[in-house]
Each structure stands twice: as structure tokens, then as C-alpha cells.
Amino acid sequence: MNIHEYQAKQIFAKYGVPTPRGIVANTPVQAVANAQELGGDIWVVKAQIHAGGRGLGGGVKLARSIEEVRTLASEILGMTLVTHQTGPEGKLVQKVYIEEGADIKDELYLGVVLDRAKEMPVIMASTEGGMAIEDVAHDNPEKIIKIAVDPAIGFQSFHGRELVFGLGITDPMEQKNLISFASKLYKLYMENDAEMIEINPLIKTGKGEFLALDGKMGFDDSALGRHPDIEEMRDISEEDPDEREAAQYGLSYVSLDGEIGCMVNGAGLAMGTMDTINYMGGTPANFLDVGGKANAQTVAKGFEIILKNPNVKAIFVNIFGGIVRCDRIANGILEATKMVDVHVPVIVRLDGTNALEAAEILQNANIANVVAATDLADGAAKAVAAAKQA
Amino acid sequence: MSILVNKDTKVIVQGFTGSEGTFHAQQCMEYGTQIVGGVTPNKGGQEHLGKPVFNTVKEAVSQTGATVSMVFVPPAFVADAVMEAADAGIELAVIITEGAPVKDMQMAKAYATKRGMKTIGPNCPGIITADECKIGIMPGSIFKKGRIGLISKSGTLTYEGANQVCREGFGISTAVGIGGDPIIGLSYKQLLAMFEADNETDAIVMIGEIGGDLEIQAAAFIKENITKPVVAFIAGQTAPKGKRMGHAGAIISGGAGTAAEKMAALEEAGVKVVVSPAEIGKAIKEVLSK
Numbered sequence: 001m002n003i004h005e006y007q008a009k010q011i012f013a014k015y016g017v018p019t020p021r022g023i024v025a026n027t028p029v030q031a032v033a034n035a036q037e038l039g040g041d042i043w044v045v046k047a048q049i050h051a052g053g054r055g056l057g058g059g060v061k062l063a064r065s066i067e068e069v070r071t072l073a074s075e076i077l078g079m080t081l082v083t084h085q086t087g088p089e090g091k092l093v094q095k096v097y098i099e100e101g102a103d104i105k106d107e108l109y110l111g112v113v114l115d116r117a118k119e120m121p122v123i124m125a126s127t128e129g130g131m132a133i134e135d136v137a138h139d140n141p142e143k144i145i146k147i148a149v150d151p152a153i154g155f156q157s158f159h160g161r162e163l164v165f166g167l168g169i170t171d172p173m174e175q176k177n178l179i180s181f182a183s184k185l186y187k188l189y190m191e192n193d194a195e196m197i198e199i200n201p202l203i204k205t206g207k208g209e210f211l212a213l214d215g216k217m218g219f220d221d222s223a224l225g226r227h228p229d230i231e232e233m234r235d236i237s238e239e240d241p242d243e244r245e246a247a248q249y250g251l252s253y254v255s256l257d258g259e260i261g262c263m264v265n266g267a268g269l270a271m272g273t274m275d276t277i278n279y280m281g282g283t284p285a286n287f288l289d290v291g292g293k294a295n296a297q298t299v300a301k302g303f304e305i306i307l308k309n310p311n312v313k314a315i316f317v318n319i320f321g322g323i324v325r326c327d328r329i330a331n332g333i334l335e336a337t338k339m340v341d342v343h344v345p346v347i348v349r350l351d352g353t354n355a356l357e358a359a360e361i362l363q364n365a366n367i368a369n370v371v372a373a374t375d376l377a378d379g380a381a382k383a384v385a386a387a388k389q390a
Numbered sequence: 391m392s393i394l395v396n397k398d399t400k401v402i403v404q405g406f407t408g409s410e411g412t413f414h415a416q417q418c419m420e421y422g423t424q425i426v427g428g429v430t431p432n433k434g435g436q437e438h439l440g441k442p443v444f445n446t447v448k449e450a451v452s453q454t455g456a457t458v459s460m461v462f463v464p465p466a467f468v469a470d471a472v473m474e475a476a477d478a479g480i481e482l483a484v485i486i487t488e489g490a491p492v493k494d495m496q497m498a499k500a501y502a503t504k505r506g507m508k509t510i511g512p513n514c515p516g517i518i519t520a521d522e523c524k525i526g527i528m529p530g531s532i533f534k535k536g537r538i539g540l541i542s543k544s545g546t547l548t549y550e551g552a553n554q555v556c557r558e559g560f561g562i563s564t565a566v567g568i569g570g571d572p573i574i575g576l577s578y579k580q581l582l583a584m585f586e587a588d589n590e591t592d593a594i595v596m597i598g599e600i601g602g603d604l605e606i607q608a609a610a611f612i613k614e615n616i617t618k619p620v621v622a623f624i625a626g627q628t629a630p631k632g633k634r635m636g637h638a639g640a641i642i643s644g645g646a647g648t649a650a651e652k653m654a655a656l657e658e659a660g661v662k663v664v665v666s667p668a669e670i671g672k673a674i675k676e677v678l679s680k
Contacts, residue, residue, distance in 0.1 A: 116572050116602050119496055151496055193493050222465060223491035256630065267570070268544020268599055269667075271625035275649075276666040278628045287629070320549045322515065322529045352549060353529045375557075376550065377668035 001219045003233045004048040006097045008197075008215035015188040017181060019212045022099030024048065031073035034098040035066055042101030045072040047093040050238040052200075052216065053083030053132075059093060062101070069098065084132075094237060102211060107201035108167065109133055110182065112189040114196075115148055121189060123147045123159070123182060127167055129201035155186040174208045181210045192230060193223035242305055249301045250291050258283025259387045261306035261315040261344075263299070265290050265324050273318045276376055282384035285312045294324050296335035303340045313390035314345045316383035318376060321352035330358035334365050345386040346370045349379035392564045393539070393584040393591070394482060394508075395458060397522040402450045402480075403428040404471045405462035405487075407438050414462065414486070414527050415439055421524040426454040447471075447478035460516070460525050461485040468512060469494035476505040484525045485511035485575070495573040502575070509575030515545040515567035526567065536561015538674060539585035541578055542597035543570040543604075547625060550667045551597050558671035560678075563591045570599060578608035586616050593619045593678055595670055596661070600626030601647045609655035619677035620661045621670060624649045 006024040013019060023034035035043045047059030054060050059081045063069040073096050082090035107129030115122035126144045128136045136143055145166035147159050160179030169175055181202075189197055198216040205211060224231045236244060246253035252267065256274075260282050264270035267289045274284040286306060290298055299317075306312055319329050329350055336342070346369055350358040362372055371386070373379030401418070405411040406428020416439055419425050427442040427450050434445030444450040447459065459475045461468060461483055468490040475483045483502065490512045502509050510517055516526015520535040532549055534556040542548040548567045555562060566581055568574055578596060585591045594616070598605040605624060612620055627649040653663045662673045 114492060114496075114572055116604075117607075119499060119573055150500075151493070152500060190493065193491055195492070220492045222489045223493065225466070226491075254630075256628075264546075266544055266546030268542070268597070268625045269546035269550055271599060271627075271629055272544075272547055272550065272623070272667045274628045275625060276668055279666045284628055320546045320553070322527060322546065322549055351553065352532065375668065377666070380666075380668070 001221055001224060001230070001234060002050045002238070003217050003219075003230070004050065004095070004235065005046065005215050006048055006095070007233045008217040009212065011188060011192065011217065012212055012215060015184045017184045017188065017212060018209065019215065020100050020102045022097050024095055024097050025073065026077075026095055028070050028073040028077065031096055031098050032066055032070050035063070035069040038098065038100045040100050043069055044099045044101060045069060045076060046097040046099060047076050047079070047081055048095040048097055049081055049086070049091040049093055050235070051081075051083050051085035051091060053085055054081065057081045057083040059083070073098070091238070102203060102213060103205045103207075104203045104213075105206050106204040108204065109136070109200045110185065110202045111196065111198040111200070112185060112194070115146070118148045120148050120150050121186070123149060123163065123186065125163055125167055129203070133198070133200060149186055151190065155183045171208060174204065177208060177210050192227060193220045194218065195220050242308065246288070246301070246305055249298050250293060251298060251302055251305070252287070252289040252291070253305055254287040255309060256284050256286050257311075258285045259311055259313045260383050261285045261288075261309070261312040263288050263290060263302045263306065263315065263317045265292065265294060265319050265321070269318065269320060273316065273376070273380070276380040277316065277384060280380045280384045282380070282387055285309055292324055294319070294329055294332060296332040299329065299332035300336035300339040303336050303342055307340065307342065307344070312344060314347065314383045314386035315342070316379055317346060317348045318379055319350050319352075321350065321354065325354045326350040326352060326358035327354040327361060330361040333370065334361070334367070337367055337370070342369060344369070344390065347373050347379050347383045347386060349373040349375060351375065392519040392522065393581070393588050394564065394566070395517055395519050395523040395525060397422065398424070399458055399523050400424050400426045400454060400456040401458045401460055401525055402426060402447070402454060402456040403460045403462060404447065404475065405464075406430050406443060407433055408462060411462035412439065415460070417530070418460070418524050421530040422521070423523045423525060426456050447474045447480065451478045451480065457481045458525060459483045461487060463487060465489040465491070469498040472498040472509060473501045476502040476507040480507055482508045482510070483575075484516050485509060486514065486516055486527055488513040490571070492572050495571065499573055499575065510566060511569040511575060513571045514569030515548055517564065517566045518562070519564045520562045528565070528567070532556065533565060534561040537563055537590060537592040539563050539588065539591040539594045540565035540597070541581045541594065542567050543599050544597060544625060547597045547623075547667060551595050551623070551670050554667060554671035555595060555674055558675050560671070560674055563588065572602075577604050579611045582608060582611060582616055582620075586618055591618065593621065593674055595674065596620055596622040597667070598622065598624045598652060600624070600629055600649050603647060605652040606655045609652070609659040609661065612656070612661060613659035619680070621673040621677060622653075622656045622661045622663050623667050623670060624652045624656075624663070627665065
């Protein structure tokens with residue numbers, strides 16, 4: 001789960017990680033009130049969406065007067081912001097963060113993520129702040145320093161020294177400030193079961209202080225149960241409504257651009273099915289994993305979600321029953337065709353536990369539109385052919 | 391021989407009396423696995439499925455001589471259960487539970503490694519040595535006895551892979567589902583080495599997916615160390631960037647961990663790479679007839 005910048009900064013504040021002062025607003029009137037409350041003569045108006053690249057997309061603007069805060073907030077609120085991370089459809093801006101202006105002397109990058117190979121969190125830092133870190137990693141990998149921190153010992157002074165010397169920071173006061181910053185960041189990463197934290201840019205002020213000018217945080221979904229305060233920060237308007245609806249039924253759904261709807265058990269086989277369709281000359285319309293507890297209701301829901309996509313010309317149901325019994329899926333398909341108007345050909349491949357009983361159930365029911373397949377290749381080929389005929 | 395488990399392996403179940411633990415322990419026993427008991431705190435002294443229940447893993451180990459534990463406890467208790475198993479001298483923990491927090495698994499894995507305990511999973515179908523020992527939730531009937539080793543991140547692709555291999559007239563020595571979570575136990579490298587050393591395995595099927603770089607590491611390892619033929623499939627060639635495909639690991643970010651990258655690395659290492667799981671069996675036939 002991801003949260004907004006203003007929410008990440010609330011967590012930072014709780015742990016004493018310095019940020020510029022700011023207040024979130026839903027309306028231009030509120031934005032103006034916030035700017036007045038913050039005081040000063042320069043403010044930043046920042047669109048709050050769950051995607052990076054907001055500045056380049058026109059979602060972060062500097063205001064030099066209260067009037068300008070009003071104008072910019074009116075422009076940004078309600079705009080559809082397109083960045084390299086939103087996809088071409090963009091994201092609707094419903095909140096802006098009004099932040100005091102900062103005295104920027106230097107821009108750095110600081111993040112914490114899990115290093116899967118080392119199996120521990122790694123602090124990533126770079127002097128190349130303000131740029132896309134993926135580009136830095138690609139073009140100048142030597143400019144990123146990585147410090148793995150073993151959770152068994154936590155953040156130690158030597159980690160701090162590696163960080164400041166790695167970044168070429170020589171002033172003792174600045175060293176102290178940055179080490180304190182990083183150690184607090186590591187602590188909040190661990191204590192909140194974060195999946196990633198990214199501060200880009202982390203700025204150094206004229207006084208040698210370090211401030212999180214931006215803040216991105218993502219959390220381990222499996223650990224949200226023990227963090228009700230984080231769960232409360234969920235913004236459902238940032239999530240794809242179809243994916244969310246699917247999740248409520250235990251389905252994992254991702255829409256794609258193609259023509260063949262897929263309903264599969266298991267994420268790996270679901271991807272393997274998409275790949276096979278592609279290999280046979282077709283295009284998958286979605287990823288859909290029905291999980292281990294598929295029944296008539298979830299199958300019906302799956303059909304419903306797949307068929308919302310007007311591009312779908314055929315559906316390939318590919319189930320390899322392990323825990324899931326194929327006869328139950330077959331009955332589920334029969335039930336589902338009564339609950340949902342399935343107006344495209346459905347190719348069904350059921351293999352594994354009780355596959356023979358399943359085949360019999362489908363054959364006896366003899367529903368128009370439902371075609372049985374003998375294996376993965378046969379099913380994919382039939383689905384591709386059906387989509388081409390449509 | 392096979393790898394890791396066989397007909398003599400003594401297994402206990404952590405989370406023995408829960409509904410999942412009960413159902414799958416029973417299935418494993420029917421397959422022929424030597425389930426010698428289980429652990430459920432506060433139910434010690436009872437009998438379940440005709441086997442003794444213990445309060446602690448230490449007790450279970452000392453009473454039964456078990457060396458392997460199958461872990462079915464709920465997600466929040468997985469780390470504790472795994473560390474208890476390691477502390478009690480268990481040699482291999484097979485963790486089936488899905489949804490264990492990543493932070494917990496970092497700690498549990500580090501402790502297990504320190505204690506010399508191997509782990510498989512979490513969030514995996516388990517391990518099976520055909521006709522001898524099934525520790526996990528896979529349908530045993532698909533795995534016909536044979537001489538092909540199988541390693542897979544994905545559960546249902548483990549079944550599909552085994553099915554494809556058996557349809558071509560081959561069979562499985564041992565199949566291991568390693569799971570697709572960010573922190574996992576035994577991975578391709580260690581298992582490839584075990585299959586290389588196993589005189590009952592002639593070839594290896596390796597099934598991977600997008601995200602992370604385990605398959606890239608495996609490719610480098612195969613190039614240097616593996617002489618037996620390897621067939622590989624990487625799921626997610628058609629997955630878009632930045633979208634999570636079910637598994638926590640199945641996400642492409644920053645151009646890293648794409649299927650194309652992994653397939654190229656494996657091919658470069660001399661692996662026969664197929665573009666669809668439906669080609670796995672034919673590829674095995676091809677590499678073995680060379």
C-alpha cells in the first residue's frame with residue numbers, strides 16, 4: 001500500500017525527521033488559509049497523487065503571493081496529472097499540499113528499501129538529488145551508495161560514517177545532522193513495516209540542515225494488520241476500482257490492452273497463460289488470479305469484471321486444480337453463466353484434481369458458448385481462434 | 391536418492407490441529423509421508439490423526455526424532471514458529487503459510503541460517519519426492535516417479551511443469567516450490583547444486599517469473615557449475631511494467647527483473663529456454679535426446 005507525500009511527512013514528523021512545514025488542502029480556499037497560517041512570502045503548491053514525476057507534469061508550482069497560491073491551487077485541484085508513473089490516462093488531483101518555501105543549497109537523494117539478495121534493508125543515497133534515481137542507477141551507478149543495515153544490530157555509527165563520507169560531506173555539523181536524519185529514517189522504516197521510503201530530493205539548507213522536501217512511502221501489505229494507523233491512510237480513490245472490487249472477492253486482477261480475458265488459478269500460471277496466448281498470436285486482456293478458494297460466486301464475479309472490458313472477445317479459463325477441485329470450478333462456471341450474461345466464447349481447460357468429473361459436468365450441461373480444451377496449448381489456441389473470429 | 395526428503399524422512403507439522411494443517415497433514419500421510427506428530431501449544435498430550443501432539447517443537451523432536459517441519463501456522467506467527475524449529479534442531483522447515491510479513495521473514499531466515507536450518511517458502515506449495523514423500527499442498531497424483539528435478543517460484547506452474555514433463559513420458563525425482571515472496575529460503579542456486587549431485591536426476595526444469603534477480607544469479611551459477619541439461623520458463627513476458635502480478639515478487643521496476651533479461655541470461659548460460667509452459671515437456675525430450 002502506498003500513501004501520499006503529506007501522509008509520509010506526518011510519519012516523518014512523528015519520528016523527528018525534519019521536513020518543511022506544510023498543510024494539506026482540498027479546496028483553493030483552504031489552500032489560501034493554509035498559506036496564511038504557514039506565513040512567509042513563498043509557498044509551494046504540490047499535487048497529492050500516488051505517483052512520481054509530479055513536478056515535470058505541472059503538479060508542483062511555486063507561489064510568491066497569497067493570490068498566486070489561490071490561482072495555482074485552483075488550477076492544480078481537479079486537473080488530471082500525467083507523469084511517467086501514472087500511465088497515459090493520468091490521475092485526478094483531489095488534494096494539494098501547501099508547503100513553506102525552503103532555502104535549497106544542495107539536492108540529494110535518500111531512500112530505504114529491502115535488498116532481496118542481502119535479505120536486509122539497504123539505505124540508498126546519492127548526491128544526484130532531484131533526478132529520477134532509475135536514470136542515475138542506469139547512467140552513473142557509482143553515484144549511488146548502498147549501505148545494508150542488518151536488523152539484528154540496527155543502524156550503528158559506522159553506517160552513518162559510511163553514508164556521510166560516501167556523499168563527500170565533510171562539515172562536522174552537517175555530518176551530525178545527516179546521520180541523525182538517516183538513523184531516524186531507518187527506525188521508522190522498520191517500526192512501520194515499510195516496503196520502501198524515498199526522499200527525492202533531500203535538501204541541504206544554507207544553514208547545513210537536512211530537510212525531506214519530498215516523501216514517498218510504501219508498506220508491506222502483509223503487515224498492515226498490525227498498523228491500523230497506517231491502514232487508515234489508505235486512499236481508495238488512488239486505486240483502480242476494478243482491481244479493488246476484485247480484491248474484495250479474493251481475486252487479483254490487472255487490466256491489460258488485449259482481447260482475450262483470462263481467468264486462472266495462481267499468479268505464475270496466470271502469467272504463463274498470458275504468455276502462451278501471446279505466443280499463439282493473441283493478446284491477453286487481463287491478468288486474473290482466482291486464488292485457491294475459487295467457487296461459483298468468485299468465478300461469476302471474475303466473469304463480470306472481465307466482461308466490463310469492451311475489448312474482450314473471448315475468455316480463457318485455465319485452472320490447474322491442486323487444492324482447488326476442478327468439479328467445483330466446473331459447477332462454478334455453470335452457476336456463473338446463469339448469474340452473468342456471458343456473451344463471448346468461453347474456452348475452459350480444467351486439469352488436476354477431479355478433472356474427469358469436471359469434464360463430464362461441462363459436457364452434460366452442454367452450454368452454448370462454452371468450449372472445452374484438453375490442455376494449456378489447446379486452450380490458448382482455441383481462445384486465440386475464437387477472438388479472431390469475433 | 392532424490393534431494394532433501396525421501397521415504398525415511400520424519401516430519402512434524404506446526405499448526406497441526408488447525409483446519410489447513412489437519413487437511414494437508416492427512417493428505418500427506420495418505421501419500422505415504424511419515425508424519426510422526428505435530429505441535430499446537432496447549433494441546434500437548436492429545437492425539438490428532440492418530441499421531442501425538444506436543445506443546446513445543448523441542449518436545450516433538452526429542453520424542454519422535456523428526457528432522458523436518460511443515461509449517462501451517464497463521465501469517466503473524468510464522469517467524470516465531472520457524473525460529474522455534476531452528477532452535478529445536480530441525481534440519482528443514484517447509485513453510486506453506488501465505489502472507490507472512492517481510493520483516494518477520496528477514497529475522498526468521500537469518501536465525502535459521504545461523505542455526506544451520508534450511509527453509510523452503512514461505513507462500514509455496516512445498517516439496518515432493520515422487521512416490522516417497524510429499525510435504526506440502528500439491529496434488530500428489532501429478533508427480534509420476536522419474537528422473538527430472540523441478541524448481542519453481544510459482545505453485546500452479548509447478549503442477550503445470552510436472553504435468554508437461556510426465557505427459558512426454560518422463561517423471562519427477564523431486565519437485566520444490568520455492569515461493570515468490572521477497573524473502574525466501576532455499577533458492578535456485580542451492581537446489582540446482584543438489585540436483586547436480588543427485589544420481590537419480592538426469593535433467594532439471596527451472597520455472598521463474600518477473601521481478602528480482604534470482605534467475606539471473608541462477609544463470610551465472612549454471613554456467614559455472616551445472617553439467618546436467620536445464621530447461622527454463624520465465625512467466626510474465628507479457629506483464630506490463632510497474633504492475634504487481636499477484637506475487638509480491640512479480641513486479642518489474644526500473645527495467646530490472648524483466649522476463650526478456652532473465653531469458654537472455656539463461657540462454658547465455660546454455661539453458662534451453664521455452665516461451666510457454668506448454669513447451670516444457672518437449673524441451674526436456676529434446677535436451678535428453680542430445
